[in-house]
Amino acid sequence: MATLAIRDLYKRFGPVEVLKGIDIEARDGEFIALVGPSGCGKSTLLAMIAGLETVTSGQIWIDDRLVNSVAPKDRDIAMVFQSYALYPTMTARQNITFGMESRGVPRAERDQAVRKVAQLLQIEALLNRKPGQLSGGQRQRVAMGRALVRNPKLFLFDEPLSNLDAKLRVDMRTEIKKLHQRVGKTTVYVTHDQVEAMTLASRIAVMHHGSVQQFDVPQRVYSRPANMFVAGFMGSPTMNFLPATLGVRDGDACAEIAADGGTASLPLARRPARVPDSGKVVLGVRPEHLYRYDQDLKARKPTVVPVTASAELVEPTGAETIVALRMGGHDIVGRFDPDAAPQPGETLTLGIDMAHACLFDPDTQLLIADGAA
Structure with missing residues (x-):
């Protein structure tokens, strides 16, 4: 497992300042939600943690390692995307093991890892199907299986449930919470849905215009919001x-x-x-x-x-x-x-x-x- 520390982080695209002095820390095994309206900078922040975007200034630490200049493949993280990002011509099993196969992991070890995550996610019967034969929720389980099989230090989720219908979102939200309780991995989860943030996270960072407005436990964010933006954004109907x-x-x-x-x-x-x-x-x-x-x-x-x-x-x-x-x-x-x-x-x-x-x-x-x- 791992800790994550983001210190005075800035990101600029030309003259546009997208992130402005972000300070967030995730304790070992903690589930952090980044929540806010579209364009607030939460997905950019996640991409910077993953190494998919460069740092303008500031620091990102995973455990005691400064990772600003570390390549994504060397950060020991796994990311689950909104679009699932599965290879359509591969079976669920092949999608899950593709990264392991690329790294030269032996067949027996790959098979053991697949059995373990398939049982954990209850997708044993789906392993020989291709993505086109799976529902949205099943595809998202396969995408999570691909992340889990790596056994990374850090899990990153980028709005993984936004493409699902309302009932399936609720079901998958429950599954993600159960999954985190079982594996106990440090997790950063991006969403615009304040209900997802409240139900899943141990702490929530509410973002607006590239800044963190409040970073606290869900109940305090809801009952004692730091400002009127947080008060209005968290809760439906609004305050x-x-x-x-x-x-x-x-x-x-x-x-x-x-x-x-x-x-x-x-x-x-x-x-x-x-x-x-x-x-x-x-x-x-x-x-x-x-x-x-x-x-x-x-x-x-x-x-x-x-x-x-x-x-x-x-x-x-x-x-x-x-x-x-x-x-x-x-x-x-x-x-x-x-x-x-x-x-x-x-x-x-x-x-x-x-x-x-x-x-x-x-x-x-x-x-x-x-x-x-």
Whole structure:
């Protein structure tokens, strides 16, 4: 197994700066996800780790070895591509063993390695088929088998599930997680799908415009996003953002927001470490932290604060119902249990759970940290 360290990494294509001072470390056996919108630089970063792109400045270390100038074949890595990259005229077995055969690995050793990975990936019955005879999920398993058979220090995945349908993506996501748990190899996984990143990774690097916006464990990236971009990108539906002013009510710090009939004062569950000079903030609330308010909810969740809102659009999805709401002139989205979801046109008392609310600086868009307890 291996560690990976990326230090102050820059990449330029002519005058265009694609990566800007990337600093990421992966511990031995860790699963790191690089996530972000198209064009954020995540695939370029993966290509640089693989040696397929040169480094403009900065360092890439695998274990205690600086690999900036090391050829891809000598980095002891294996890469799984979005397009599978299988040879169409070869069987699955031949695709898996092609690299080993090129390196002169004896036949008996190749056969043993194929048996091992085929059993691990449950593709024993597919070894004599060609890629054209395989489904997308089966081809991706073969591509993973080709990577596994090398027993590399580092696995790199470049959006391996983006060509699959929704159900198969979920199934393959589970298989990749099981695979990582079995083999325990250090893995870097590129995706634009924040659900893949959240479910697979031990830590997530959220990228935007060539920079890492936040690098942390999935739950902290989701619940305490470093800035408004991360807050808006991670989660579907996205976090609600409401302009607010910090104030004091009954001696407690509160966020004052526009609400139907005037202004609502929402007591803060966490006191901010600082207050912008203007007193203005952006209040961030996830859709799942909005509820239909009643006294039973208040007893169970004392940090829930009532406000008035109206339901405009209802989208049943089965296990949950997504509702577009209008509150104080602002559009927000809530995620409700189907039995408690409001109906279109209904005016309701909405409960906002302030225990999970985030405050952002409207000028810098950075999360305002919590103050001392």
